[in-house]
Amino acid sequence: MEGTNRRTLLKTVAAIPLAATFGLLISPMLRYMRPTLKPLDVIGPSDQPIAEEPVPTFKDSDFPEDWTCLPFMFRQSYIEYNPEGKETRLIPGFIVKIPGGDVVAYSRICPHLGCIFNFVKDPSECAKGYNFDPRSLTPGGPGRPVFACPCHLSVYDIQNGGKVVSGPAPRPPRSFSLKKEGDTYKVLTLEAGGIA
Amino acid sequence: MPSTTAKSGFIASLEGAGDWLKTRINNIDIFDEHYHREAVTNPFYALGPIFYLVWVIVMLTGCVLIVWYVPSKAEAFNSIFDIQWKIPFGGLMRGMHKYGADAMIIAATMRMYRMFINADYKPGKEFNIAIGLVTLLLCLYSGLTGYLLIWNQRAFWATKVFATFPTYMDQFPIMGDFYQPLIKSFHMGWNTAEVLLGGGAAITQETITRFYSIHLAFSLIPLIFVELYFYKNAKARMPISWTKRWIVIMMVAVIAVILPAAQGRRSNPDVTPLPILSDWYFLGLYQMYKYLEPVVATEITILIPLSVVLMPFIDVAVTGAEKNILKRPLTLMVTIMGLVTWVLFSLLIIANIANIHNDPPYWRIFFYGTIDIGILWQVALIWMTKDMRERAKAAGAAMVMAVIAAVQCFLGWLFYYMAQTEIFMDPMWHQFCYASVRPMLGGNAEQIESAIRAIVQPMNTTIPYNEDFIVLCKSTFTKIPTAKEGIAKLTELCNQGTPVDWMFSWWPTFSPAPAQFTQPPAHYKGAIDFLVSNRWAYDYVNFTERLKMGSDGHGLIGAAGGGFYPKDVPPLDQAWIWVSPVLLVICLGTWYWAKQSSAAQQAPAPPQPAAVT
Numbered sequence: 001m002e003g004t005n006r007r008t009l010l011k012t013v014a015a016i017p018l019a020a021t022f023g024l025l026i027s028p029m030l031r032y033m034r035p036t037l038k039p040l041d042v043i044g045p046s047d048q049p050i051a052e053e054p055v056p057t058f059k060d061s062d063f064p065e066d067w068t069c070l071p072f073m074f075r076q077s078y079i080e081y082n083p084e085g086k087e088t089r090l091i092p093g094f095i096v097k098i099p100g101g102d103v104v105a106y107s108r109i110c111p112h113l114g115c116i117f118n119f120v121k122d123p124s125e126c127a128k129g130y131n132f133d134p135r136s137l138t139p140g141g142p143g144r145p146v147f148a149c150p151c152h153l154s155v156y157d158i159q160n161g162g163k164v165v166s167g168p169a170p171r172p173p174r175s176f177s178l179k180k181e182g183d184t185y186k187v188l189t190l191e192a193g194g195i196a
Numbered sequence: 197m198p199s200t201t202a203k204s205g206f207i208a209s210l211e212g213a214g215d216w217l218k219t220r221i222n223n224i225d226i227f228d229e230h231y232h233r234e235a236v237t238n239p240f241y242a243l244g245p246i247f248y249l250v251w252v253i254v255m256l257t258g259c260v261l262i263v264w265y266v267p268s269k270a271e272a273f274n275s276i277f278d279i280q281w282k283i284p285f286g287g288l289m290r291g292m293h294k295y296g297a298d299a300m301i302i303a304a305t306m307r308m309y310r311m312f313i314n315a316d317y318k319p320g321k322e323f324n325i326a327i328g329l330v331t332l333l334l335c336l337y338s339g340l341t342g343y344l345l346i347w348n349q350r351a352f353w354a355t356k357v358f359a360t361f362p363t364y365m366d367q368f369p370i371m372g373d374f375y376q377p378l379i380k381s382f383h384m385g386w387n388t389a390e391v392l393l394g395g396g397a398a399i400t401q402e403t404i405t406r407f408y409s410i411h412l413a414f415s416l417i418p419l420i421f422v423e424l425y426f427y428k429n430a431k432a433r434m435p436i437s438w439t440k441r442w443i444v445i446m447m448v449a450v451i452a453v454i455l456p457a458a459q460g461r462r463s464n465p466d467v468t469p470l471p472i473l474s475d476w477y478f479l480g481l482y483q484m485y486k487y488l489e490p491v492v493a494t495e496i497t498i499l500i501p502l503s504v505v506l507m508p509f510i511d512v513a514v515t516g517a518e519k520n521i522l523k524r525p526l527t528l529m530v531t532i533m534g535l536v537t538w539v540l541f542s543l544l545i546i547a548n549i550a551n552i553h554n555d556p557p558y559w560r561i562f563f564y565g566t567i568d569i570g571i572l573w574q575v576a577l578i579w580m581t582k583d584m585r586e587r588a589k590a591a592g593a594a595m596v597m598a599v600i601a602a603v604q605c606f607l608g609w610l611f612y613y614m615a616q617t618e619i620f621m622d623p624m625w626h627q628f629c630y631a632s633v634r635p636m637l638g639g640n641a642e643q644i645e646s647a648i649r650a651i652v653q654p655m656n657t658t659i660p661y662n663e664d665f666i667v668l669c670k671s672t673f674t675k676i677p678t679a680k681e682g683i684a685k686l687t688e689l690c691n692q693g694t695p696v697d698w699m700f701s702w703w704p705t706f707s708p709a710p711a712q713f714t715q716p717p718a719h720y721k722g723a724i725d726f727l728v729s730n731r732w733a734y735d736y737v738n739f740t741e742r743l744k745m746g747s748d749g750h751g752l753i754g755a756a757g758g759g760f761y762p763k764d765v766p767p768l769d770q771a772w773i774w775v776s777p778v779l780l781v782i783c784l785g786t787w788y789w790a791k792q793s794s795a796a797q798q799a800p801a802p803p804q805p806a807a808v809t
Contacts, residue, residue, distance in 0.1 A: 008658055033392050034387065034390050049397070078396055087400055089398045090465075113357040114356040114359075114469040114483075115472065116465075148751070149468070151353065151357065151468060153474055153552055166553070168488060168493070169490075170364075170367075177698045194397070195393070
C-alpha cells in the first residue's frame with residue numbers, strides 16, 4: 001500500500017514537466033483560436049483597428065439647419081495575424097450639427113451590447129418606444145433629438161457629449177475625431193473599443 | 197467503496213472526500229437511465245429518454261441539412277431558402293431540426309424542474325443536477341450557434357449581444373482589467389469575445405465558420421461520450437415503447453409541417469430592427485439586460501448556472517434526506533421564483549410593455565420576498581418539530597439559512613447606498629477603501645477633496661479607469677480656471693508622507709504595458725499618491741457629494757434623466773432591505789434554540805472497545 005503511494009507520487013511529479021512541455025507546444029496553437037494575437041504574446045491586448053482611406057468627408061452646406069443628422073460608413077481595418085493580415089469592417093456613424101454650431105460624430109454601435117442605435121428626432125416617438133421622454137432634458141421646453149437604441153433602450157443625449165440619460169448603457173457612444181479644413185469636415189479616427 | 201479502516205488526520209479526511217466523490221460519480225444519471233420503472237407510469241421520468249430520442253432526430257435531420265447548407269456570408273441565407281422551398285422534404289427536415297432543438301431544450305428544462313421538485317438528487321446524487329444543467333447549456337449553445345447559421349436579422353443581432361456581453365468580464369473585480377498596474381491583465385472578457393467571434397472584433401465570415409464547427413462539435417463530441425457511457429454501463433438508451441416514441445416523433449414532424457420554420461429577413465449589419473428579440477429561451481435574459489447595469493447583468497448570467505449547481509447542496513444541508521417538496525419550502529420557493537421570473541420576463545419582452553425605470557423594484561421585492569418566505573416557512577417547520585433529535589439536527593439548517601440572510605443583509609446595505617447615489621460596484625468599492633484609509637491621512641484628506649472639487653464637477657464627469665488621475669486631469673480639464681490651481685495643489689499633496697505609505701509605495705503605476713516589462717515599473721510615492729492617481733479619492737468625493745442633501749431638501753442636480761441626488765430608495769426596496777436583518781436574527785435565534793435542544797439531549801455513551809485478552 002505504502003509503495004503504491006510512493007510510486008503514484010513519483011509518477012505525478014514526473015508528469016508535471018511533461019505536461020508543461022506539452023502545454024508549451026500547444027500554446028502557439030491558441031493563435032488558431034484567436035488570430036488577433038501578436039506572435040509570442042498570448043495574453044496581450046489586440047492591436048487597435050485603424051482607419052482606411054477614403055475617410056468620410058462632409059461640407060458645411062451639408063448641414064442646412066440645427067439637428068441635421070447624416071449617416072455615414074467608416075472603413076476600419078482590424079489587424080489579424082492571418083494570411084490576409086487584416087479584416088475590414090464598415091462602422092456605421094452619425095454626424096450631427098448641434099445648436100451652437102458644433103458638429104459632432106458618433107459611432108452608431110451602442111456601447112452597451114453592440115446594436116445599432118437610431119437618431120430619434122421626435123421626443124414623443126422616443127417617449128413611446130424607448131421608456132424615456134427627452135422633454136425632461138429641457139424642463140418645460142420641447143425636448144431635443146436623442147440617440148436611442150432599440151435593443152435594450154439606452155438613450156444618449158447628443159448635445160451633452162452623448163451622456164447616457166436612460167437605459168443600461170455604461171458609457172456614451174464612441175466618438176469620431178473630426179478635422180475641419182476650410183468648410184469641410186473629415187472623419188478621421190474612431191475611439192477605441194467595441195465589437196463591430 | 198467506503199474506507200472502513202480507522203485512520204486519522206489528513207489522510208482520513210482525504211479518503212473521506214474521495215469516497216464522497218466516488219459515491220456521487222457512481223450515481224451519475226444522464227438520461228434517467230436509473231428510472232426505467234418510474235418511466236412506465238410517470239411521463240416526467242421519461243423526459244430523459246425523450247430528450248435522447250429528440251437528440252437523435254435532430255442529429256439525423258442535421259445530417260441532411262449539412263449536405264445542402266453553404267456556410268458563407270453570401271450564400272448562407274440563400275441556401276436556407278433553397279433547403280426550405282426547393283429541396284424535396286427540405287422544409288420538413290429543417291422544421292424537425294429546429295423544433296426538435298426546441299423540444300430538447302423544453303425536455304431538459306422540465307427534467308431539471310422535476311429533479312428539484314422530486315429531490316432526485318437525494319441521497320448522494322447532487323452531481324446529477326450539474327449534469328442536467330450541462331446538458332441544458334449545451335442545448336442552449338447549440339441553439340445559439342445554430343440560428344446564426346440562418347444569417348437573418350434576429351440571428352445576427354442576438355449573436356452580437358451574446359458576443360459582446362462577455363467583454364464586461366473585464367470590469368469584474370480582481371479578474372478584470374482594474375488591477376492592470378499590479379498584474380498584466382488577461383483581458384479575459386475581450387479574449388472570450390474574440391474567440392467566440394472567430395478571432396476578431398466583428399461578426400464576419402470567420403464567425404459563421406466557427407459557429408458552424410462548434411454547432412457540429414457540440415453534438416458529436418457529447419455523442420461519443422454518451423455512447424461510451426451507455427456501452428460501459430450496459431444501459432438501455434430509450435426505455436419507452438415504440439408507440440410513445442412515435443408520438444414524440446410525430447409531434448415534432450406535425451409542428452414542422454403546420455408551422456414551417458421561419459426564415460426572417462437577411463441580416464443587415466447596419467440596421468437593428470425595433471423591437472429585436474432573440475430566440476425564445478434567451479428572452480428572459482434579454483429582458484434582464486434591459487433592466488440592469490451590464491456588469492451586474494453579466495455577473496448574474498454567470499451566477500444563475502452556479503446557483504443551480506449549488507442548490508442541491510444547500511437543500512441537503514437544510515433538509516437532509518427529506519424528499520417531500522412541502523417539507524422543503526426553501527427549494528420550493530426558489531424553484532417558483534426562477535420559473536416565474538423566466539416566464540414573466542419573456543412575456544414582458546414579447547409584449548414590449550416593460551418600463552425599465554419603474555419595474556426593477558417589483559422584481560427585487562419578488563426575488564428577495566420569495567426566498568425570504570421560503571426561509572421563514574422552513575424555520576416554522578423547524579419550530580414545529582416535536583422530535584428532539586430532529587430538532588437538534590436543524591441547527592446546521594438554521595445556520596445555512598442565516599448565511600443566506602446575511603448575504604441579503606449585505607446586499608441590502610450595499611443597495612441602500614447604490615440606489616441613493618447611482619454609484620455601482622467598483623467605484624463603490626474604491627470609495628469604501630478610501631474612506632477606511634481616510635483617518636490615517638490626517639488633515640490632508642480635506643485638502644485632497646477640496647482640490648478634486650476644484651478640478652472636476654463630480655456630477656457630470658465620466659472619469660475613465662486605468663489612467664493616472666492627475667495625468668488625465670492635466671490633459672482634460674484645462675479649460676476650467678480653477679483646475680490649474682487644483683492640479684498643482686494635488687501634485688504637491690502627493691508628496692506628503694502618511695503613516696500608511698508602506699502599504700502603497702510598492703504598487704506599480706499605470707505605466708503603459710510594454711514599458712512594464714522592458715524596464716522596472718515606476719512606483720507610487722505613498723498613500724496619497726496612490727489614492728489620488730487610482731481615482732479612489734475622486735470616487736469618494738463623488739459619493740459623498742451625491743449623498744449630501746441641501747437645506748432646501750434637494751441634493752445636487754445631475755441624476756440620469758434629470759433630477760436630484762440623493763435619490764429616494766423605493767419603498768418596495770426598503771421592505772426587503774429592512775426585512776433581511778430581522779430574518780438574520782430569526783435564523784440565528786433558531787440556531788441557538790436548536791443547539792440548546794441538542795445540548796439538553798443525553799448523548800449515548802460511545803461503545804467501549806472490547807478488552808484484548
